[in-house]
Amino acid sequence: MKILIIEDEHELAQDVIGYLTSQDYLCEHAEDYNQAIDKISAYTYDCVLLDLMIPFGDGLEVLEKLKTEKRSDGVIIISAKGALDDKIKGLQLGADDYLAKPFHLSELSARIYSVIRRKQFDNSNTITHDDLTVDMLSKTVTVGSKIVSLTKKEFDLLLLFLGNKNKVISKNALAEHLSGDIADMFDNHDFVYAHVKNLKKKLTEAGCENYLKTIYGTGYKWEL
Numbered sequence: 001m002k003i004l005i006i007e008d009e010h011e012l013a014q015d016v017i018g019y020l021t022s023q024d025y026l027c028e029h030a031e032d033y034n035q036a037i038d039k040i041s042a043y044t045y046d047c048v049l050l051d052l053m054i055p056f057g058d059g060l061e062v063l064e065k066l067k068t069e070k071r072s073d074g075v076i077i078i079s080a081k082g083a084l085d086d087k088i089k090g091l092q093l094g095a096d097d098y099l100a101k102p103f104h105l106s107e108l109s110a111r112i113y114s115v116i117r118r119k120q121f122d123n124s125n126t127i128t129h130d131d132l133t134v135d136m137l138s139k140t141v142t143v144g145s146k147i148v149s150l151t152k153k154e155f156d157l158l159l160l161f162l163g164n165k166n167k168v169i170s171k172n173a174l175a176e177h178l179s180g181d182i183a184d185m186f187d188n189h190d191f192v193y194a195h196v197k198n199l200k201k202k203l204t205e206a207g208c209e210n211y212l213k214t215i216y217g218t219g220y221k222w223e224l
Contacts, residue, residue, distance in 0.1 A: 001046040001116060001156065002026045002177055006036045006062065007078065008054050012101075016049065019105040024139075024152060025112070028181050033057025040066060040073070043181050044173070046120070047074040047112050050095070052081055060093060067094040074115035078103065120163035127162050129224075132208050134158065143206035153178050154199040161212060161222035170219040196220055 003025045007013040010031070017027045028045070030036040032055040040048070040062065048066070052059035063075060075097075077090045082100035090098050096115045099108060117136065121127055127134040131144045139155060141148040150158065160169065160177055174192045175183035183189070200212045213223045 001112075001159070002028065002044075002180065003112065004028045004030065004036075004039055004043075004045040004048045004073075006030045006039075006049065006054060006059065007051045008032060009051075016105065016108065020109060020112070023109050024156075026156075026177075026180050031055070033059075033062065036062050037065065039181065040071070042184075043176055044071070045073045046116050047076060049108075049112075050075055050077050052077060052079040052086070052090070060090065063090070063093050063095060072119065074112075074119050076108075076111055076115060078108070120159075127159075129162065129211070130209065132203070134162065143203065143208045146206045148202050148206045148208075150199065150202060151195075153195050154202070157195055157199055158203075161220070165222050165224055168215050168219050168221045172219075174219065 003020055005013055005016055005027060007016065007029070008031045013029055013031065017029060020027050028039060030039045034056050036054065050059050050062060059077070066073060066075060075095045077095045077098045078101060079086065080101045087098045096119070097111050099111060117123055117125065121136070125135065125137050127136070133142045136159070141150055141155065141158065156178065157174065171189045171192050172183070175186065175189040178192065178195065196212065200210065203212070204210055211222050211224065213221050215221055
């Protein structure tokens with residue numbers, strides 16, 4: 001899962017990045033308004049952590065841009081503005097949650113998980129598709145009674161496909177999901193093919209029907 005942290009307090013940002021990385025999230029960072037606009041204009045995220053008071057602009061304008069473009073990225077406002085009116089305004093503009101500073105990192109992580117679960121997985125901890133079952137809390141995958149051992153990247157790919165059923169996901173988007181925004185700098189995205197191939201092989205060998213289709217020249221799709 002890919003998270004964008006829009007936060008100008010360097011120490012706090014590094015603490016959040018360190019904690020969320022240990023929770024297997026892939027983190028990107030923007031420390032001012034211009035960087036934030038550049039990031040959200042070029043990439044998509046599973047969840048955006050948005051500070052309201054950032055250099056060169058207002059965090060709410062970043063939120064308004066996301067909503068104007070009808071983006072599906074989850075948004076959690078993290079702000080020192082803890083007044084009721086600030087929370088109401090942020091939520092009315094379209095934020096999915098509001099967490100006043102200071103906060104516990106474990107609570108932030110739980111709220112991120114909750115937002116992603118609600119937006120992408122019908123608010124369930126378990127995704128079931130025929131014989132395939134994915135437990136997001138224990139991060140286990142089973143086909144029938146067989147446990148499928150996946151690497152972290154294969155597990156992330158599976159969640160991305162299941163959260164975007166019947167949608168073609170480009171190789172570029174998959175590369176960004178796996179490696180972050182630096183994927184633009186790669187000469188090719190052959191590593192995406194390798195991870196998808198391994199995921200497909202492991203699921204098929206466990207007895208799962210082949211729902212993961214290659215859309216030649218474009219990308220891949222979890223097809224129902």
